[in-house]
Amino acid sequence: MTAGNSVRVVAAGDHFVLPSLITRAVEHEVERARVTELELGWPLEPFGPVAEVQEASDAEDAMVEALAGAQVLVTQMGPVTEKVLAACPDLRLVVVCRGGPVNVNLEAAKQRDVRVCFAPGRNAAATAEFTVGMMLAALRRIPQAHGPLARQGSWEGATYYTYEQSGLELEDLPVGLVGYGAVGSRVARVLCAFGARVMVYDPYVHGEIHGLRVTSLDELLRRSRVITLHARLTPETRGLIGARELGLLPSGAVVVNVARGPLLDEAALCDALESGQVSAAALDTYEREPLPAQSRLLGLTDRVVLTPHLGGASRAVAEKAARIAAEEVGRWVRGEPLAHCLT
Structure with missing residues (x-):
């Protein structure tokens, strides 16, 4: 003073x-x-x-x-x-x-x-909005359809209207939130407004929530067609979602991370994307930033939405x-x- x-x-x-x-x-x-x-x-x-x-x-x-x-x-x-x-x-x-x-x-x-x-x-409101935007982009293949039309004038993105390649809608979709803090709680409210079936795993949060409280991470993963990460990065949560956890998801699930990159094992995610266990991912944060030029994610752009840590921008x-x-x-x-x- x-x-x-x-x-x-x-x-x-x-x-x-x-x-x-x-x-x-x-x-x-x-x-x-x-x-x-x-x-x-x-x-x-x-x-x-x-x-x-x-x-x-x-x-x-x-x-x-x-x-x-x-x-x-x-x-x-x-x-x-x-x-x-x-x-x-x-x-x-x-x-x-x-x-x-x-x-x-x-x-x-x-x-x-x-x-x-x-x-x-x-930045809680901004990050929550960005998370929902990334989720929609991944579910409906918006960047993949935009690219050919905007850059080459090609209508090839119309293939995403075929049954095999069309995306998922949020209404009635089981979406699992890992973490229910300032950002996660806002995401849950928005997803409930879309009509998604929201489930939440956060052992540190008590009281009322938007959605269904799930008592274990494994249960959440088994029941979610989409997971979105909102946990803090701590020694306990580093690598929280790895190969075992991704294997618990229903085949063809979607993964969204606008929280902290090291929550997610990127190598395991790339393996899951290549095998089809995960059909799409939307990532704003990474294990290493800036994203290295040799990252395997850059070879999976037909299945991923990537942004350079813009959630709070x-x-x-x-x-x-x-x-x-x-x-x-x-x-x-x-x-x-x-x-x-x-x-």
């Missing part, structure tokens, strides 16, 4: 959560904020591991330079590593414009009495993330309890 004095803030945005969005939101919340802007390269430059943190822009030196004398950092992809924290002794608050601060060394921040906050729920998400982060800065300046603090 600054006890009425001006507070120096670094708005380390990127090409999605723009520095200017962060600046406007902070200035709306904090009357005496002095904001310095830094623009990082994501998403035009992929994130990745930086020193000991994950999913960050490779910009430690730029961060150290920008943070000189600053008390507050607001960022989405800035690497807050041991090196950065050690070089910035004035830093007291880090607010990350995302659901989990994987780009922050939390232990090092705690040792230096730096508070670390995050922005939960900022809406303007409303960027604006909401900046606002949630700025509200946390305002609470810190006023000496109020922080709403989403991890240290």
Whole structure:
């Protein structure tokens, strides 16, 4: 807290959560904020591991330079590593414009009495909408029909009107959700409106849900013509859906993953797609990002819908993330309890 004095803030945005969005939101919340802007390269430059943190822009030196004398950092992809924290002794608050601060060394921040906050729920609606869109695209073969007509003027996509190649509709379709958090619960509501037979497996959720609660993952898989993943990535959920689990699905099932790539064993999925056990998949996230040029998925484009991690990409998400982060800065300046603090 600054006890009425001006507070120096670094708005380390990127090409999605723009520095200017962060600046406007902070200035709306904090009357005496002095904001310095830094623009990082994501998403035009992929994130990745930086020193000991994950999913960050490779910009430690730029961060150290920008943070000189600053008390507050607001960022989405800035690497807050041991090196950065050690070089910035004035830093007291880090607010990350995302659901989990994987780009922050939390232990090092705690040792230096730096508070670390995050922005939960900022992309739940966008990701849920994108999930349903990906599901429809895979079920009805929309990209495969679009490509020949748009690129070559070919009507060959009409083959998807034959009985053998026509897709499935959501009404009365058994759809299984693995996870029922902020995104999964929204997907369930939308699918129920379509008339799908929604089933949910989430051992951590209690109370009423949209759909039928299923008590085991195996039971969910056996009963679902479509599965969509919404679990958090933890050591326990990494590789949650592998060869054994895919083998439990009804033959010709569809798999959707707009959550975290490592929830799904990609090699096992490719095997299942090649054998016909899985008829189609829609993926927005991958075990490795960007997707390697040698990925087997790229040889299965007649059966897959692939997008480059766009589930949370809406303007409303960027604006909401900046606002949630700025509200946390305002609470810190006023000496109020922080709403989403991890240290």
